[in-house]
Amino acid sequence: MKLTVFGATGGVGQEIVKQALAAGHEVTAVVRDPARFAVTGERLQVFRSDLTDPEALRPAVAGRDAVLSGLGARKISDAGVATALTRSVLAAMEAEGTRRLLVVSAAPVGPLPENSPLADRAARNVIGLIFKNVYADLTEMESELARSATDWTSVRPPRLQNKPLTGAYRTVIGGFPNAGRFLARADVAHAMLALVDDPAAVKQGVGVAY
Template sequence: MRITVFGATGGIGGHVVRQALDAGHKVTAVVRTASAFELEHPSLEVVRVPGLDAAETLREAVDGSTAVISGVGPRGRKDGPVASRSTQSILGAMEATGVRRFVAVSAAPLGPIPADEGFLNRRLLYPAINAFAADVYADLRVMEADIRASVTDWTIVRPPKLTNKPLTGRYRTVVGGTVPRSYSLSRADAAHLMLAVLDDPATVGQPIGVGY
């Protein structure tokens, strides 16, 4: 499988690239021109672009791929609508080149609150998180709406707080929902799930909650 990875220099994207190569896939890593990216591998192609805000410049990286994975997202509340703007361009490039399978990372607070979630989490934790990062989640909501409206065979992965802990391959998932009482997930495990869903037709057109 040939996989194009956006956000390849980021925490999740970097893990996606390495895990995909380890699994025997061919990978096209899309990185900004000024970004440092030193990984070398016989099955890795690196495409450098000035930015992710124009679909025309991304077509070469997407053309011929089996699937596209995006780990692009804001790194802080002051980054602006990074996720939605980049995703609009990625979707445009995919439509122009006929690539259908798309997996993108979002965030757990955009999912529904589980019916069996604890009272304190329902009344205090979830509202506090949404209020603290309101701009970030507004950007992700626009991103998710654009993905849902696209012609792609999409899957949206919604992890909780991300950590730099190692890959375990052991986590809980809820297709179309949110994992109850889940507070963290390693970036390596988020990448693992994003690769795992590529061949799972049950995840097409679905958001997936994930967490420990």
């Protein structure tokens, strides 16, 4: 497949690029600063662009089979970037007629399982207060997705870890795995790539966790 990856210098984004190249896909990595991007490969194109300009992004998404985005806040003060930058990606995709889009969101944006442990509910409330603005940003980003013409999927992991790929995680379309508390960034990337061709995940939030 021909894939475009936004947020390619981030932890999830770099994993998407690496795993996609290893699987034989053609990858366009969109970055603002190529000096921060160390991945190489024969099927890799590095596309430098200002992510706030949809017109500048159109060549990066034209003719792509899917677009995958790891865009989001790296710290609390970055709240707002997920929505703003995703709007640019959506505008570029809609202008080019590129339909498939997968983004990284977060577990607290979606529902908790009905039978989730009380400790998990309490933890989500505390985390929700600390990262209130970040989750509000991701909620608005998902609203932008729902209003778009794209065939979107929002992948919602819990607390992220820098650990090796396992491929041994649970996914719940429209919900979240019970008692799921952690997930490696490498497994988030793996899940996103696996969901590209899953019709059941189109226009859905997907909870992913160990």
